[in-house]
Amino acid sequence: MPRPKSPVRLEWVDPAVCSLDYRLKIIGRLPFFRHLSPESIAEINRLFEDRDAAAEGAIYFEGDPASHLYLVAMGKVKLMRNAASGREVLLDILRGGEYFGNLSTLGGQGYSETAIAQTDCCILQISAENFEKILNRHPDVTMKVLKAVGERLEQSQEVVKQLSVYTADQRIAATLVRLTKKWGEQRQEGVLIELPFSRHDLAAMTGTTVETVSRVMSRFSGEGLISTGRKWVSINDLGGLEAISKEGTVN
Amino acid sequence: MPRPKSPVRLEWVDPAVCSLDYRLKIIGRLPFFRHLSPESIAEINRLFEDRDAAAEGAIYFEGDPASHLYLVAMGKVKLMRNAASGREVLLDILRGGEYFGNLSTLGGQGYSETAIAQTDCCILQISAENFEKILNRHPDVTMKVLKAVGERLEQSQEVVKQLSVYTADQRIAATLVRLTKKWGEQRQEGVLIELPFSRHDLAAMTGTTVETVSRVMSRFSGEGLISTGRKWVSINDLGGLEAISKEGTVN
DNA sequence: CGACTTTTTGAGTCTAGTCAAAACATGTGG
DNA sequence: CCACATGTTTTGACTAGACTCAAAAAGTCG
Numbered sequence: 168m169p170r171p172k173s174p175v176r177l178e179w180v181d182p183a184v185c186s187l188d189y190r191l192k193i194i195g196r197l198p199f200f201r202h203l204s205p206e207s208i209a210e211i212n213r214l215f216e217d218r219d220a221a222a223e224g225a226i227y228f229e230g231d232p233a234s235h236l237y238l239v240a241m242g243k244v245k246l247m248r249n250a251a252s253g254r255e256v257l258l259d260i261l262r263g264g265e266y267f268g269n270l271s272t273l274g275g276q277g278y279s280e281t282a283i284a285q286t287d288c289c290i291l292q293i294s295a296e297n298f299e300k301i302l303n304r305h306p307d308v309t310m311k312v313l314k315a316v317g318e319r320l321e322q323s324q325e326v327v328k329q330l331s332v333y334t335a336d337q338r339i340a341a342t343l344v345r346l347t348k349k350w351g352e353q354r355q356e357g358v359l360i361e362l363p364f365s366r367h368d369l370a371a372m373t374g375t376t377v378e379t380v381s382r383v384m385s386r387f388s389g390e391g392l393i394s395t396g397r398k399w400v401s402i403n404d405l406g407g408l409e410a411i412s413k414e415g416t417v418n
Numbered sequence: 419m420p421r422p423k424s425p426v427r428l429e430w431v432d433p434a435v436c437s438l439d440y441r442l443k444i445i446g447r448l449p450f451f452r453h454l455s456p457e458s459i460a461e462i463n464r465l466f467e468d469r470d471a472a473a474e475g476a477i478y479f480e481g482d483p484a485s486h487l488y489l490v491a492m493g494k495v496k497l498m499r500n501a502a503s504g505r506e507v508l509l510d511i512l513r514g515g516e517y518f519g520n521l522s523t524l525g526g527q528g529y530s531e532t533a534i535a536q537t538d539c540c541i542l543q544i545s546a547e548n549f550e551k552i553l554n555r556h557p558d559v560t561m562k563v564l565k566a567v568g569e570r571l572e573q574s575q576e577v578v579k580q581l582s583v584y585t586a587d588q589r590i591a592a593t594l595v596r597l598t599k600k601w602g603e604q605r606q607e608g609v610l611i612e613l614p615f616s617r618h619d620l621a622a623m624t625g626t627t628v629e630t631v632s633r634v635m636s637r638f639s640g641e642g643l644i645s646t647g648r649k650w651v652s653i654n655d656l657g658g659l660e661a662i663s664k665e666g667t668v669n
Numbered sequence: 670c671g672a673c674t675t676t677t678t679g680a681g682t683c684t685a686g687t688c689a690a691a692a693c694a695t696g697t698g699g
Numbered sequence: 700c701c702a703c704a705t706g707t708t709t710t711g712a713c714t715a716g717a718c719t720c721a722a723a724a725a726g727t728c729g
Contacts, residue, residue: 248575250583251664258575271568279572302561309560310553316567317522321530323574324499324509330581331625332501335685366708374582379685381709397694397707413502586717617676630717632677648675648726 190217193240194291197264199311207305214297220244220284227268230277235292237268242288243362246280247371257371259319260285260350260362268292270316285362330374333412338373339383341412343393347402354401356394363398441468444491445542448515450562458556465548471495471535478519481528486543488519493539494613497531498622508622510570511536511601511613521549521567536613581625584663589624590634592663594644598653605652607645614649 194200194215195208203211217240220226226237229249239261246258246267258280261267267282284290293301302309329338343360351358362368370380384400387393392408394401402408445451445466446459454462468491471477477488480500490512497509497518509531512518518533535541544552553560580589594611602609613619621631635651638644643659645652653659 248579250579252583254583256579256582258578269568269572271565271572279575299561302564303557306554306557306560309557309564310550313553313560313564313567314522316564316571317520320567320571320574321520321522323571323578324530326578327509327574327581328499328501328507330578331507331622332503332505371582376686377708378687378710381707382685385709616674627718628676629678629719632675633717636677 190215190240190291193263193289194238197238199238199266199308199315202307203305211301214301215291215293218290218292220288220290222284222286222288224284226282226284226288226290227278229279229281233268233276233278233295235268235294236266236270236298237282238291238293239263239265239267240289240291242290243285244288244290245283245285245368247283248280255371256374257368258323260346260364262350266312266315270298270312285364335373335375335379336383337412338375339369339380340387340408342369342373343400343402344405344408344412346400347405347408351402357401357403358405359399359401361399364400365398441466441491441542444514444540445489448489450489450517450559450566453558454556462552465552466542466544469541469543471539471541473535473537473539475535477533477535477539477541478529480530480532484519484527484529484546486519486545487517487521487549488533489542489544490514490516490518491540491542493541494536495539495541496534496536496619498534499531506622507625508619509574511597511615513601517563517566519543521563536615586624586626586630587634588663589626590620590631591638591659593620593624594651594653595656595659595663597651598656598659602653608652608654609656610650610652612650615651616649 191208191212194212195203195205200208200211215238218226220242226244229247241263244261244265244267246261248256248258250256269279302312329341333341346360346362346364347358350360350362352361353359366377366380366384369384370377373380384393384395387408388395390407392402392404392411394403442459442463445463446454446456451459451462466489469477471493477495480498492514495512495516495518497512499507499509501507520530553563580592584592597611597613597615598609601611601613603612604610617628617631617635620635621628624631635644635646638659639646641658643653643655643662645654
């Protein structure tokens with residue numbers, strides 16, 4: 168079987184993208200603020216600072232004092248936790264418009280996870296005090312934030328369930344389904360997940376090892392469910408993967 | 419070694435406890451509302467309905483349309499998710515003052531977990547619309563709620579990490595530590611966890627089986643770390659358990 | 670004192686982890 | 700454009716931790 172060449176095209180973030188005038192546009196499109204008047208957005212904009220992050224660079228580490236809340240303006244950010252054993256856990260991958268830097272510990276203890284730029288990123292940061300100011304002035308924003316946190320909690324609980332009772336096959340299938348729904352891009356022959364994301368990342372998301380992920384994905388590939396290569400996956404049969412994640416087998 | 423008799427004393431909830439006049443007191447003590455004026459609390463009180471739940475009874479099921487938010491007034495409530503395999507996952511055990519019934523899906527999809535009374539309970543419920551009214555009128559309450567949800571998210575992410583990289587020994591030790599910090603009561607010879615909570619519950623919290631929990635706890639007991647019996651555990655060496663949860667061994 | 674539930678113990682099996690090495694991609698510099 | 704260095708993925712052999720099934724033991728309650 169001829170293996171397809173990598174369909175991944177790298178995206179570049181021009182530093183100029185984070186320039187002052189561009190920020191208004193980005194902030195105005197964020198889910199939290201989209202509904203606000205231009206004046207409010209301009210006012211909010213003044214409370215944010217921008218910050219670039221090169222791919223693979225850390226934005227903050229687990230345990231760092233939690234001073235700011237962050238919004239992804241452009242690029243992809245991954246949230247991780249490190250275990251004493253050295254193994255790492257990938258909690259989530261975020262894209263433009265999503266927040267990170269826990270609200271609960273803001274101003275108090277340290278961050279509970281490490282944030283790393285998966286691609287070149289443009290990040291907006293705001294201090295805890297200023298963020299509270301926005302929330303106090305805009306109750307509707309607060310409700311949106313509350314919903315966002317709640318959704319993330321539900322998602323996390325779903326992962327807990329998967330880790331508790333699913334086999335490695337099921338966890339990997341379920342994770343591919345989840346990634347497809349969030350990150351999939353329609354292509355000629357299926358849905359492409361282009362993050363870039365390696366076997367190592369997938370192992371860290373599913374609580375398995377690189378070798379297990381490789382073996383399982385080879386099998387899925389042999390069954391025609393997916394096509395895969397270095398740092399990308401294309402989903403050919405989403406229904407089949409969903410069936411595996413729920414029942415444990417293809418048929 | 420002589421096994422101690424069960425130190426568990428059952429608590430009874432008098433239905434009268436949920437009477438109208440008693441509610442004011444309870445609501446006024448809840449973390450979300452404690453700081454408000456008596457008038458505000460009286461006003462908020464009118465928006466809540468009360469509801470009893472007998473031990474083992476369900477308050478709602480996963481998938482039920484999410485119409486209300488709940489507060490535990492008295493008793494203990496457990497939140498579970500069920501897998502297709504029939505195995506169940508215990509997400510959290512709540513006590514007086516804690517909320518449940520996800521805020522994110524309120525008014526939208528169904529609940530993402532099942533809520534079951536672990537003991538006889540007194541529950542306060544409020545409709546989505548009325549809860550939003552409170553939040554809009556009291557921004558400081560909203561901030562407290564936001565913090566509470568954020569803390570629960572962090573906790574859930576910690577469980578994800580534990581399930582991902584810890585051995586069964588470590589997960590069980592870590593869970594005992596967590597339960598002790600939340601539920602432990604000082605006694606002559608250690609800290610008692612009196613929920614009531616069985617091997618089955620502990621297995622559902624740690625993603626293991628009843629047999630594994632029993633074997634591991636027997637070993638912990640033999641090493642003098644804990645004493646245990648039917649539906650209760652007493653922690654004799656919290657530091658030892660913490661060491662196991664982090665390093666994997668006692669020394 | 671039974672009937673029932675919960676917990677413990679045992680034996681066998683299997684999933685997934687570990688260690689090791691080869692195959693494959695990708696990018697670099699000559 | 701090729702050869703090499705580096706990082707990623709695949710494959711293989713072995714091992715061990717945890718699950719399953721089964722049955723006995725210990726508590727609890729009417």
